[in-house]
Structure formats: structure tokens, C-alpha cells
Amino acid sequence: MGTATAPGRATEHAAAGRPASAIRFSKMQGAGNDFVVLDLRQDATLAERLSNPGDGLCRALANRRTGVGCDQVLGIERARSDGAVAAYRIWNADGSPARQCGNGARCVAAWLVRDGAAGEDFRLDSPSGTHAVQRAGKGRYTIGMGAPSFAPESIPLAGADREQDVYVVDLDGTEVAFGAVSMGNPHAVVVVEDVDDAPVATLGPALQRSASFPESVNVGFVQVLARDRIRLRVCERGAGETLACGSGACAAVAVLTRQGRVDGQGGVAVSLPGGDLHIQYDPGSGAIGMTGPAAFVFEGEMAMEDGA
Numbered sequence: 001m002g003t004a005t006a007p008g009r010a011t012e013h014a015a016a017g018r019p020a021s022a023i024r025f026s027k028m029q030g031a032g033n034d035f036v037v038l039d040l041r042q043d044a045t046l047a048e049r050l051s052n053p054g055d056g057l058c059r060a061l062a063n064r065r066t067g068v069g070c071d072q073v074l075g076i077e078r079a080r081s082d083g084a085v086a087a088y089r090i091w092n093a094d095g096s097p098a099r100q101c102g103n104g105a106r107c108v109a110a111w112l113v114r115d116g117a118a119g120e121d122f123r124l125d126s127p128s129g130t131h132a133v134q135r136a137g138k139g140r141y142t143i144g145m146g147a148p149s150f151a152p153e154s155i156p157l158a159g160a161d162r163e164q165d166v167y168v169v170d171l172d173g174t175e176v177a178f179g180a181v182s183m184g185n186p187h188a189v190v191v192v193e194d195v196d197d198a199p200v201a202t203l204g205p206a207l208q209r210s211a212s213f214p215e216s217v218n219v220g221f222v223q224v225l226a227r228d229r230i231r232l233r234v235c236e237r238g239a240g241e242t243l244a245c246g247s248g249a250c251a252a253v254a255v256l257t258r259q260g261r262v263d264g265q266g267g268v269a270v271s272l273p274g275g276d277l278h279i280q281y282d283p284g285s286g287a288i289g290m291t292g293p294a295a296f297v298f299e300g301e302m303a304m305e306d307g308a
């Protein structure tokens, strides 16, 4: 479809004799969590459409059969804070907006570096704040993910029994125990013996529907291998089980450090179905750093039928 516009811009061009609009995108992935990345800096209309849940554009892009396919759509915008090179917004595959996306932050960082807008060390605005970003080798980035908040109202989490740092809810007669934390977005962390057998597809959606999480929740199932090594699978809000969740990895390390099961300060290797992340958590300052890969998959242009 050879038009020469910047990625993310909607274009008008003739296809089979009638005009159709097209959206240019980059397809990216970080540890298997995959994204459609759009440049919204020149295109306020696209941003408005993505923000309108009734529009269907986000779901159309994310659809793995009739669209590009992704777990999240990421929109790059102009910086909002002094010293940041850009800002980005996040929409889940079902069209719902999100406030944090760790794997997405690394992909946006790689996109900005390739674009020439960012160098080795820079700052990036997201809906949950401003992140320090460093290149950490070829195709790898470290993101300052901010501080976890364990306050139930920040998650938000209500109506669950709590003993120390473990909550319990009754789901259809079965008691489920979990840790909970906000990484800017809500996370529940369920410790299991073996993630391969974890009830990700059943307990994940059940916790997401629970009245205890009025804004739903990302549900992580974590197996502790050692004080510096865990395995994790995540059922994401708005996307189902993904191959990796960066904020979920930070949430798991924060919860397990607080429970004394891992040593976040020494750094924890998190093995997810799509790849590995390294998480460093200093409970004193509250700072969490996440290091992992970010890769381009392909570039393209998705045709949108008139009215779509």
C-alpha cells in the first residue's frame, strides 16, 4: 500500500476504486506480550477514536483473525512533563484503557530510539507517571516502574478478609488466598506449587469478576523457585492470559518480597511463558526497576472500511 506517511497516521487512498482509510502501525513484542504501536503525535482523531469505547477501533486492531492482533494497543503522544521525550497511552485488546504496561514501556522506548526521538537515557510519560528509561544492551531496556502501593484503596480492593499481607475471598464456596498491590494498575498475586498446573483460565476471570475488585484486576500465578528466581503466568485484565506481563512481574516480586519469600533488593529473575524479565525492588525507597527485551516484529498499514 506504499504511502509515505509516519507510522500511526490514518491515510486516505484508493483501493479497488473506492476510498478507504488506513492506519499505519508498528507491531512489537516484549517477552511475547505483543503490541500495535501507533504514532498519535500528529493525529488527534485516532487518539479520540481509541478513547471512545463505542468506536471499536482498538478491538479491530487487536483482533487476531481480522486485524493485526495484539494484547494491547499503545499510542505515542507528545510529552506531558518537563524533560520527558514523549508520552504513551495504553488500551487493552478489549478496548479498555489501562494506566500501566511494563512490557509496553520497553517497546515504546525502543520505538522512540529508532525514531531518533530518544537516546541512551531518557524519561517517558505514561498514564501512571513519568518513567526513567535506560538502554541496557542490544534490544534491552530498563524502566523505572515507580513504587508499588499496598493500600487496598489504591488497587482498589474491598471486602476481602486480610491477615497480614494475605487476602482471602470466597469464590463460589472456595477460599482463594492472594497478595494484592497497585503498580499504577491493579494486581492480585496467587502463589502456586507449579505454574504449569495453575488455574489461570478459571481462577483468573473469577477473581476479575469478584466484587472485591471493582475495577477488575490482573491476576498473577507465581511459583517460587528460589529467593532470586520465580516463574509467573498472568491473566490480564482486558486481554486474557498473555505470554508476559511486565507490571505483573513487578507486582509478584513486590508481594513476595513483602511476604519474605524472595529478596527483591538482590534482584529476581522472572520466567514467563514468552521470556524472562529481571526485577529489582528496593523496599526502602520503594523503587522497582524492570529490565527486559523489546523487539520490532513488522510494520504495516491496516485498511479500515468506511465507517469502521
Ligand SMILES: N[C@@H](CCC[C@H](N)C(=O)O)C(=O)O
Binding pocket: 033, 071, 072, 090, 092, 097, 098, 099, 100, 101, 102, 103, 104, 185, 186, 218, 236, 237, 238, 239, 242, 244, 245, 246, 247, 248
Ligand atoms: N501487559 C502489561 C499490562 C497491560 C495493562 C493491564 N492489562 C491492565 O489492564 O492493567 C504489562 O506488561 O504490564
